[in-house]
Amino acid sequence: MKLDQRETVRRKNLLADRETLLGLYREMLLIRRFEEKTAQMYQMARIGGFCHLNIGEEAAIVGTISSLRPEDYVYSNYREHGHALAKGVDPKAVMAELYGKETGTSKGRGGSMHLFSAEHRFHGGYAIVGEALPIAVGTGYAIRYREKPEVVMSIFGDGATNIGAFHESLNVAKLWKLPIVFVCINNLYGMGTAVNRASAVTEIWKKACAYDMTGERVDGMDVLKVREVAERLVEQARTEHEPSLLECVTYRYKGHSMSDPDTYRQKDEIKEWQGRDAILALGNRLKALKMLTDADIERIDQEVTAQVEEAVTFAEESPEPDPKDLYRNVYVEERR
């Protein structure tokens, strides 16, 4: 079967699969509500440090991560609350980590930028731009070493594609035929610097050409399009050990972090992207397909909102780390 035919079949299958579609919708809404709550709790000083929100990027996140299996790995950056949720990490543990509690994903030692779950193979949020790409390469090498049918998804922003580690990583991923999908969440700004002021090549997917690697660009505001392409690239990584670079063009509705006054973007631009909101769009589409009613949408919203409230309650009630444990886990103590 030709590639475009395969795509069509995949799209038809996806559109016929009500359970998957509702799952995507629910997951995106969970991230939206979770992040809205996070912003609120940050403003109430329940959460400290730097805090980067995923609002606006839900389709790119859910479309890519939902194409993975539980045994596949995700390496992420510091804007990763939604990435962890999409990989199946419990919202309670994520919120507790933002609160710095012992019950958090990283026992309160990591915070917003360093979520982690070995169980979910969510291999961490890293707060140095581009740092996790070489590490994802290593996990890709281990998969080949052990001949396992697993995939690594390495997620980063447009800013990371200008750093040396990006190029070193794509080079060896292709050279060693590693099962890695490099996902660039291109939200058009590296902190306050627009992509065209930072990168000589503004269509990030083209950077794959330098390494003779598959490069794709997809509308990151359309979860179904993202999912279709991501599924294909994940399959290509898993079965053919061909790495790829997937650029999801999207937008963060909020500032770079909670402390960003956002003076470098035009109000109209933000409004325009909000007008293309991925969650609203999928909701409307599912209504048109008679898969969802307004009442369903209301019910799902209530359910995820309750889940987020539960996460907040859990975080509020969880214990702080004990000061006597300050030095715990600097080293692994047990020898093999």
Next chain:
Amino acid sequence: MPVLTIRDALNQALREEMLRDESVFLLGEDIGLYDGSFKVTRGLYKEFGERRVLDTPIAEEVIVGTAIGAAMAGLRPVAEMMTINFILVAIDQVVNAAAHIHYMFGGGIAVPMVIRAPGGGGHQLGAQHSHSHENWFAHVPGLKVVAPGTPADAKGMLKAAIRDDNPVIFIENEGTYAVKGEVPEGEHLTPLDRNEVKREGHDLTICAHSRMLVVAMDAARELEQEGISAEVVDMRALRPLDMAPALASVRKTGHAITLEEGWRSFGIGSEIASRIYEEAFDDLDAPVARIGSAEVPAPYNKRLEKITFPGKADVIVTARALLGRN
């Protein structure tokens, strides 16, 4: 007991660990087909193949990152940096990632890996190939840093480093690869957190690691002839820093010299001296003397280079001065 060079002792350690544990693999620049810049990995590519002896591009950041990510997926990588000077290209991976991952992820994952890196000068390689940077890494919680100076310790510590569940910076020295000594066959493990007295004496204590241990032993032999009895403490375990043998020695001798190949300022000797002042101040008869290299980027010119790095003569002059025997 067989006599081996440090180079061959290291090679033996790598080979034995690779035979013992299938999850151990090597990676680095020209370590395979080329047999290694300093031939430490000689023959291993031929024996184990490219899957387990992985030649990499000259790209230190991705070498260290690959080791970290492989370790996080259950392997035990041993990465070679051609010289420790090149590790600075990858210092983000070493410090921000390898050292911190276990802690910042709440103990959720381990990073069992070794980075082997030869340092040291004296070969007219100039400012970018001659320095010793172990103090940079010994500064960082989460890393273990070791710097053996004998063939037996080189083998025993490398085997122990590979089996350790933490990231270990394993310091070698280009000037010691040919140093010979007895090396136990087969299973020989040297703890990564124990320093020891390598030569007993009662007049003064010399604390040294890596190639400077060799220099200290030479100096001690010569001092003996002029009636000065020097005790040499091998500071091979830098982080965690085992001070017990050095402190016990200073309590006995009342005099201490720290000897390192790198720059003195903010160096290994600064740390050792501080610990001696904190723990054994009353036992000292004189301030601790620190010997290190001249605080310059290593010069190429042979004459200038010779006066840049510390040697036996510096130790002897310092020892005499410390004991007031000029």
